[in-house]
Amino acid sequence: MANKFDKFEETNKGNNTEHNKGNKTEHNIGNKTEYNKGNKTEYNIGNKTETNKENNLRNNPLKSKETKQEENLTNLSDESLDDIKIREDVEEVQEQSWFSDYKLLGVIVGVAVIVLILILAIPSIFKEVPKTINELHQDVLDGKDDENNYLYNQYSFVRIGSDTTGYMWYTQILNPSTKIKYDIPLHYGPKELEDIPVNGDINQFLQMMYVYNNTLSEYSEFNINETQFPNLAYFSFDPNSNNLDLINLAHHEIRTNMMQVLDVRLLPACTTDQNEACKKIAVLTCENKTLPLIVFNDVNATTPTSIDIKNNCVTLNGYGKGVVKAVDRLLYKMYGIMG
Template identity: 25%
Template sequence: MSKKKNVEKTEKIEQKSASEKKEGVKVEKVVLPKLEVAQKKAESVTAETISPEPIKEIPKKKEHTSELKIAYVVVVLIIILGLAFGGFSLFKSSKIDTSKIKDVDQLHALNREGKLAQDQGYIYNEFSFVKHQGLWWTEVQGVDALVKMPLHFGPREVEFIKINGQLEPEFNADQKVYIAVNPNVADKFYTLAITELSVNIAQGIGRLPIGACTSNNDTACDNRTIVSCENTQGKPVVELAIASEPSVEIKGTCIKISGEGYNLVRSMNRALFRWYGIMQ
């Protein structure tokens, strides 16, 4: 019996040691620290990949630069070949890009030679109109010299606005021109029209614009002349009014300019073109 027990005990010990060895092997195979290092390496590689610094050293930029140089050479060759094979007339008739031209006189010279596109310049009743910095410039004969005047619209853009009526000679009897405004109107286009009109009357036409009001119900009109097309007091008056339809109405010694938004500015430009003798 004792031998049997000893044998069983020995077998149990061997089984236990065998199982411990197996467990030891399993523990050695699970290398967690190495996995963490691998993860850190992977993270560092990812960080380097998205870092902006290595992008500066990409050699493809040199290839791109060389491609651009080749493209420029090709363009130059095409131009040379075009000129050599009768393409000069084609270049001669092409319109000039005016975006970098800062001199209005130069634009007028190009316009008179027919070298500007229609949206950049044209001749209207022998007057040169050129587009520069968002405004239409023309030259009018002032009192003593030629005056360069900028306007928001050219004559072609205001042809649809008709002028009705005829001025009496008394309109030109006085050097002053009374600009009658409605003190109750607060509108940026209204202000723009008043400003552009006054500048042109002073510099282009050579007369003295005087600020006046159509009514005396505002403190801004204190000590101002109260006139309108309905009440000119025999004075030369230009009245600006807000209206849905753009128009220019002339009666006696008054010019009434009406419109809304940019149409008010168009009506004002239309009246000036008549005043300058550019349009009828």
């Protein structure tokens, strides 16, 4: 009995061992390991990750929705960042454009101001400095003459003035007593007066200007300083003349010249007493033979301008501006510039 049992147990032990060692081990090592390694591992690596993600989304709708919202939020966040960046770039470009526009405007304004300054400054920069009257006279003496600057009988004549103020002819005359050279202004140059005839000799008139005691009692109220101006002469005119404005101009021109250059004071007189203005001054005509006298004689428009000299009396015959021309012609005669 013992032997059977032992034999049976031995048989089971053998079989079990064989079976476990053979089949079970083989199964575990072969099939199970192969299954785990082949199928299960492959399933985990190949399919389980992919399947789990898809299954989780299908099996958990809430989680799927949150995931989609998270993805949308991520996309929205990305889009917002792009939009912000674009907006910042646009604003920067606009700011740069605004600054560039104002900068360009500033440059344009600056250039315009500079151009305006140059336009205004160029005439003054290149404007010729006017010559002095002495320089003009010297140019004439050096042979640089033209119609407005010329040499006449060794005297230089220059025309100075403007269209607004008018023009005057200047020449230089030496005062014989003081030896001072004066620039005397006259309305007409000698070339313009060559057609005015002078009849008679001027010498007696000139000599009588320097005779003392030519003062008349009618001029006592004039307070004449005979010490300063001892030499006297007279000019006489018709107070009822229609040409008084030009007669006054002519009188001023000859009086200024005679006082400045010849040291002779010229006093007014009338050719008639038929005017209240002549009540306090002398009435003088060429009938007076003792005083140096210049008489303004109105003539009609058809009578040419002329000068008649008879002893101590000089008669200026002129109409309108002809009176002024006659005075200038007489002065050129007295200065020895014209014959």
